Amino acid sequence: MALLLHIETSTRVCSVAVSRDGAVLFHKSDREGPAHATLIGPYLDGALAVIEQQGVPLDAVAVSAGPGSYTGLRIGVSAAKGVCFGRNCPLIAISTLALLADTYRRRSDSRRDCMIRPVMDARRMEVYTALYDVDGNEKEAMSALVVEPQTFEAELSKTPVVFVGNGATKLATLNMGDRAIFQSDIEPLAEQMVTLAEQAFSDGRFVDVAYFEPYYIKDFVATVKKQLIPHN
Structure with missing residues (x-):
């Protein structure tokens, strides 16, 4: 300490x-x-x-x-x-990105049956993102992506995904299905x-x-x- x-x-x-x-x-x-x-x-x-x-x-x-x-x-x-x-x-x-994921993970109302995908808004339909499990382990390293409705289709077919950060507002405009949860209020x-x-x-x-x-x-x-x- x-x-x-x-x-x-x-x-x-x-x-x-x-x-x-x-x-x-x-x-x-x-x-x-x-x-x-x-x-x-x-x-x-x-x-x-x-x-x-x-x-x-x-x-x-x-x-x-x-x-x-x-x-x-x-x-x-x-x-x-x-x-x-x-x-x-x-x-x-x-x-x-790790900070956004950790902030969500430690919230009292956070889900435990999901993956956590922090998303930082860049420009147009572009984001910086990574993927974490609910224990804070990085499952996918940081990358810069152009996002489309099918971008996260594979992981959403397996588990709910919580998108956290200022890029979540942008992603919420896409039709990504019921397993996509958006938390744009996390800073x-x-x-x-x-x-x-x-x-x-x-x-x-x-x-x-x-x-x-x-x-x-x-x-x-x-x-x-x-x-x-x-x-x-």
Whole structure:
């Protein structure tokens, strides 16, 4: 368990949080964005004040790794690196897709008879996506897809699939059948990063502070999904 700073700026929401031993001590967010460049400084000031009150060094900084907004991620990652260099602590990168899946998975009303497919809106009918089971295991790595009504036909024939994130609204316009469930209200937030960040810290999964770069939606290259059935 550790004292961690969390920064999430992959979407229009700018959020910062502090956790210690898994408990959230501070969180601040704004959903009106995009105003990340204006908000990140005051949010970090508040977070660092709480960290100083703990009387122990900051153990690590967790930051959203994308995919997401080019501008938002650049601001968040730059801020995270600045804190890491200033505090001489490691950097943890959290996938936005993994965060969305984990946020849904830990909701009290989440389904247990399904697969979870986080979807980040890119442009037109394009999304970034991955696939997770209800225990948080990645079953399909992140990819950029052009989505059509039949794109997820194979997995929907086997099990219900919950589509979570801002791309779910786009997918809901397609005729994908009764097994497709859409949760567009789930957002990636800093205070929701705690579980994944704690796991990464415990495992020693850090990224190079100097050279880390997130996955920018700006560089989107889409493909048409092959009809693959995920492994059990």
